Amino acid sequence: MLPMPEYTMLRLIALATACVTCLAAHGAELPGEEPDTQRSVILIIGDGFDDQHVTMGRNYLSGHDGELILDGMPVRSAVQVQTVGKSHPWQYVADSANTATSLATGVNTQMGRVGTGPDDEDLITLAERASAAGFKTGIVSSSSITDATPAAFMAHVSSRGCENPEIILGGEMYGNEFEGCPQDAKANGGPGSIAEQIVASTVDVALGGGLKHFQTPDPATGATVLDSVDAETLTVVTDREALMSADPSLRLLGLFAKGHLPVRLQGTDGRIAEEPDTSMLNKVDWRLGSVTQPEPMDCEPNPDYGDTPPLSLLTQAALDHLSVNNERGLFLMVESASIDKQSHKRNPCGSIGEIAQLEETLAVALDYARSNPETLVIVTADHAQAAQIVPEPSLYADIPVPIYSPGYVARLNMPDGSLMTINYATSSFPSEEHTGANVPLFANSTANGRISAYMRQREVFDAMAHHLGLAP
Amino acid sequence: MLPMPEYTMLRLIALATACVTCLAAHGAELPGEEPDTQRSVILIIGDGFDDQHVTMGRNYLSGHDGELILDGMPVRSAVQVQTVGKSHPWQYVADSANTATSLATGVNTQMGRVGTGPDDEDLITLAERASAAGFKTGIVSSSSITDATPAAFMAHVSSRGCENPEIILGGEMYGNEFEGCPQDAKANGGPGSIAEQIVASTVDVALGGGLKHFQTPDPATGATVLDSVDAETLTVVTDREALMSADPSLRLLGLFAKGHLPVRLQGTDGRIAEEPDTSMLNKVDWRLGSVTQPEPMDCEPNPDYGDTPPLSLLTQAALDHLSVNNERGLFLMVESASIDKQSHKRNPCGSIGEIAQLEETLAVALDYARSNPETLVIVTADHAQAAQIVPEPSLYADIPVPIYSPGYVARLNMPDGSLMTINYATSSFPSEEHTGANVPLFANSTANGRISAYMRQREVFDAMAHHLGLAP
Numbered sequence: 001m002l003p004m005p006e007y008t009m010l011r012l013i014a015l016a017t018a019c020v021t022c023l024a025a026h027g028a029e030l031p032g033e034e035p036d037t038q039r040s041v042i043l044i045i046g047d048g049f050d051d052q053h054v055t056m057g058r059n060y061l062s063g064h065d066g067e068l069i070l071d072g073m074p075v076r077s078a079v080q081v082q083t084v085g086k087s088h089p090w091q092y093v094a095d096s097a098n099t100a101t102s103l104a105t106g107v108n109t110q111m112g113r114v115g116t117g118p119d120d121e122d123l124i125t126l127a128e129r130a131s132a133a134g135f136k137t138g139i140v141s142s143s144s145i146t147d148a149t150p151a152a153f154m155a156h157v158s159s160r161g162c163e164n165p166e167i168i169l170g171g172e173m174y175g176n177e178f179e180g181c182p183q184d185a186k187a188n189g190g191p192g193s194i195a196e197q198i199v200a201s202t203v204d205v206a207l208g209g210g211l212k213h214f215q216t217p218d219p220a221t222g223a224t225v226l227d228s229v230d231a232e233t234l235t236v237v238t239d240r241e242a243l244m245s246a247d248p249s250l251r252l253l254g255l256f257a258k259g260h261l262p263v264r265l266q267g268t269d270g271r272i273a274e275e276p277d278t279s280m281l282n283k284v285d286w287r288l289g290s291v292t293q294p295e296p297m298d299c300e301p302n303p304d305y306g307d308t309p310p311l312s313l314l315t316q317a318a319l320d321h322l323s324v325n326n327e328r329g330l331f332l333m334v335e336s337a338s339i340d341k342q343s344h345k346r347n348p349c350g351s352i353g354e355i356a357q358l359e360e361t362l363a364v365a366l367d368y369a370r371s372n373p374e375t376l377v378i379v380t381a382d383h384a385q386a387a388q389i390v391p392e393p394s395l396y397a398d399i400p401v402p403i404y405s406p407g408y409v410a411r412l413n414m415p416d417g418s419l420m421t422i423n424y425a426t427s428s429f430p431s432e433e434h435t436g437a438n439v440p441l442f443a444n445s446t447a448n449g450r451i452s453a454y455m456r457q458r459e460v461f462d463a464m465a466h467h468l469g470l471a472p
Numbered sequence: 473m474l475p476m477p478e479y480t481m482l483r484l485i486a487l488a489t490a491c492v493t494c495l496a497a498h499g500a501e502l503p504g505e506e507p508d509t510q511r512s513v514i515l516i517i518g519d520g521f522d523d524q525h526v527t528m529g530r531n532y533l534s535g536h537d538g539e540l541i542l543d544g545m546p547v548r549s550a551v552q553v554q555t556v557g558k559s560h561p562w563q564y565v566a567d568s569a570n571t572a573t574s575l576a577t578g579v580n581t582q583m584g585r586v587g588t589g590p591d592d593e594d595l596i597t598l599a600e601r602a603s604a605a606g607f608k609t610g611i612v613s614s615s616s617i618t619d620a621t622p623a624a625f626m627a628h629v630s631s632r633g634c635e636n637p638e639i640i641l642g643g644e645m646y647g648n649e650f651e652g653c654p655q656d657a658k659a660n661g662g663p664g665s666i667a668e669q670i671v672a673s674t675v676d677v678a679l680g681g682g683l684k685h686f687q688t689p690d691p692a693t694g695a696t697v698l699d700s701v702d703a704e705t706l707t708v709v710t711d712r713e714a715l716m717s718a719d720p721s722l723r724l725l726g727l728f729a730k731g732h733l734p735v736r737l738q739g740t741d742g743r744i745a746e747e748p749d750t751s752m753l754n755k756v757d758w759r760l761g762s763v764t765q766p767e768p769m770d771c772e773p774n775p776d777y778g779d780t781p782p783l784s785l786l787t788q789a790a791l792d793h794l795s796v797n798n799e800r801g802l803f804l805m806v807e808s809a810s811i812d813k814q815s816h817k818r819n820p821c822g823s824i825g826e827i828a829q830l831e832e833t834l835a836v837a838l839d840y841a842r843s844n845p846e847t848l849v850i851v852t853a854d855h856a857q858a859a860q861i862v863p864e865p866s867l868y869a870d871i872p873v874p875i876y877s878p879g880y881v882a883r884l885n886m887p888d889g890s891l892m893t894i895n896y897a898t899s900s901f902p903s904e905e906h907t908g909a910n911v912p913l914f915a916n917s918t919a920n921g922r923i924s925a926y927m928r929q930r931e932v933f934d935a936m937a938h939h940l941g942l943a944p
Binding site for chain 2: 050051052054055056058059064065067071072073074075076077078080082085088089090091092093095174175176286291384386388389390391392394395396398399400401402403404405406407414416417418420421423425426427428429431433434435436437438439440442452453454456
């Protein structure tokens with residue numbers, strides 16, 4: 001799956017030229033703590049990767065009677081996703097900010113919050129705990145590295161929108177007034193925007209998209225976040241070659257797109273789910289007239305993908321970087337972000353391509369765990385999403401009235417010649433809603449005894465923290 | 473949960489008056505088989521009980537931070553639901569007939585088929601295998617006992633609609649032409665309708681609704697299925713008192729409603745999910761005008777429920793009946809049928825009440841397993857369903873355009889004062905579609921080593937059959 005020969009050569013050059021002596025500081029123990037056996041956690045988050053999406057991916061990528069790599073993982077759990085309400089104790093549907101915060105910190109919070117609790121208190125993340133205890137830490141995502149999921153492991157702001165030094169002060173966002181996070185701004189004595197906090201964090205490797213947020217000038221100083229980078233401690237790379245030759249003794253920030261990384265697949269000619277076309281008579285009475293379903297489509301390569309580094313390659317690069325002179329172990333979070341983003345856009349092929357990326361990433365993680373047996377590998381989702389696999393044809397196809405989804409459908413040509421139809425019908429808005437089902441969790445055998453059959457999302461943090469000996 | 477004192481007294485009277493000497497025949501071993509330790513399987517099927525419904529039930533019945541009884545079960549799996557296509561290898565969404573047939577026989581088949589394979593061949597069910605090997609067997613459902621799920625364990629017809637001796641010959645069904653299953657009709661040398669096959673089956677206890685199908689005359693003879701019952705071997709009861717005093721030495725058929733058993737809960741004044749009400753301007757352009765969401769509703773007792781015996785009481789009665797003079801063990805399938813039926817009707821309170829019934833039934837099953845340690849208890853769903861928990865308010869509530877589901881929504885008042893909103897939006901027809909996600913499976917510790925983290929539905933049959941020593 002990875003272009004291994006090219007990859008290996010570049011890594012060998014990088015390792016041979018590395019300043020190995022200055023790595024000792026990274027492996028330093030905290031006072032009073034004894035180095036233990038090396039222990040590691042690799043957490044893979046499929047954003048919006050609920051059971052409908054898992055099945056959609058399995059059916060398309062492995063065949064309806066086949067198995068995904070994650071189906072072979074021996075431990076499975078259902079995870080209750082929890083969101084603190086604003087006027088009532090709970091909201092029953094989450095976003096990626098509050099869920100990533102639960103996973104990263106073990107504390108439930110409100111929608112939109114990144115690494116902060118319901119009272120805007122900063123919460124210590126597992127990556128921060130791990131760094132402080134001498135573990136190497138890495139965050140990889142196919143979204144902007146400043147997006148909610150990766151950000152919640154590295155930064156602390158009241159709103160996920162506060163990605164750069166300009167927007168943190170508020171302004172217009174998606175044509176709407178955005179209040180920003182003024183109390184978090186550096187001008188107001190705060191830690192700064194998400195981009196600023198990532199650069200200042202203790203995370204050893206952060207790889208993803210989001211270059212534009214690091215190039216946005218601070219209105220007060222005119223300087224960008226990249227301008228503030230100390231090249232003696234942090235390498236910034238923006239392409240595959242620079243990634244492969246980066247000095248493993250320095251912290252590493254990789255930004256491979258202006259925003260989110262492009263996705264791998266799209267529908268035929270860029271088509272997404274479409275509204276069934278009903279006749280005039282049907283608009284008068286639902287029992288009359290006729291309906292024309294959208295034409296079937298194929299999943300094809302997205303021409304915008306170009307030479308975007310695959311998520312699995314970023315993951316392997318992060319593991320290699322974190323493995324140099326690593327005595328204690330590592331914590332690595334990898335997000336396949338656009339399963340969710342493409343589901344918002346009603347683009348099942350887009351989601352399926354990113355499920356394939358998650359699978360390839362899981363293969364890299366399991367390979368690492370084979371060589372490093374005390375590695376806990378967990379795959380889970382942050383929240384459920386809108387897509388549903390619906391019957392083709394309808395269960396009621398024999399009844400002589402037009403029957404169709406009130407929303408949008410995409411009918412995918414499957415390798416066996418059949419059709420898999422995906423329904424998106426949660427919103428009149430051009431972006432679908434998240435949904436509230438508990439989400440699946442898959443883990444390797446290292447999870448035995450730590451992962452139970454039913455968990456709350458904050459308890460997944462507990463399991464990871466206990467495995468690393470870092471429980472609060 | 474059960475009215476135990478009344479129940480216990482009735483059972484004591486029944487047991488005291490039972491003809492215990494004539495029970496030996498039921499415990500007889502097949503030639504050449506040695507009696508083993510007593511081993512049992514209790515399979516609880518929540519029809520349509522996918523992860524959205526599990527979460528809906530958990531949030532409403534146990535609180536968002538609470539746990540259902542099934543959440544405490546130590547083994548969890550995801551089960552791929554498989555349907556043989558008519559023109560292509562697969563269809564990606566199932567119905568209750570083909571899925572129950574997979575669970576009952578270990579063979580994948582086409583939609584609508586009950587205990588028959590894709591070439592209309594009769595498939596041996598686990599209940600039949602168990603009976604032949606000297607196990608006691610029982611089937612309990614809150615639907616008509618002739619409905620697809622219970623029928624697939626006892627009968628063999630080409631179409632689930634063939635429930636009685638009249639309709640098996642074809643005719644009108646839901647205002648539509650129905651071809652029936654003429655090759656299965658007794659007049660044509662077949663085994664007869666589902667009702668006829670249940671009476672003629674080896675199942676020891678069958679409890680549910682569906683009295684009307686046993687009272688429908690055969691057009692050829694004028695006789696009903698009940699007319700054919702030999703009261704020396706099979707007791708037919710239609711109320712709770714008769715159930716409790718039934719002779720445990722005879723086979724038992726309990727029919728407690730003309731059709732499906734009424735459900736326990738409904739929405740306020742019988743309300744179900746409703747369409748958001750949009751203003752005229754919004755019908756001109758989706759960005760304009762306004763929308764009024766349906767008023768919130770409570771879940772309240774369904775006045776039609778009356779003195780319907782709860783599913784847990786039927787389950788306890790079946791277990792008691794099957795336990796008399798039982799040396800080998802038992803196979804019992806219990807279905808909470810109307811989680812699905814109420815989801816088709818867009819009635820979340822209806823589904824939630826039947827999830828409560830499933831939970832009470834599970835408590836009875838786990839209690840039995842405590843006294844009978846070699847009892848494998850499995851809870852699973854047959855297929856996924858349309859309902860989705862959606863955000864309240866919308867994720868995009870800050871954007872000044874009307875945002876609403878294109879389908880039907882019900883906003884439930886929750887005990888903590890918040891709202892849980894359920895979306896039904898798969899079909900323009902007055903009945904929602906099933907969906908295609910893999911379904912959850914929960915099992916007690918007896919399942920360790922038999923249930924893996926990912927299974928195909930036919931493999932659940934394999935696990936149960938192996939536990940009973942009945943693998944084909």
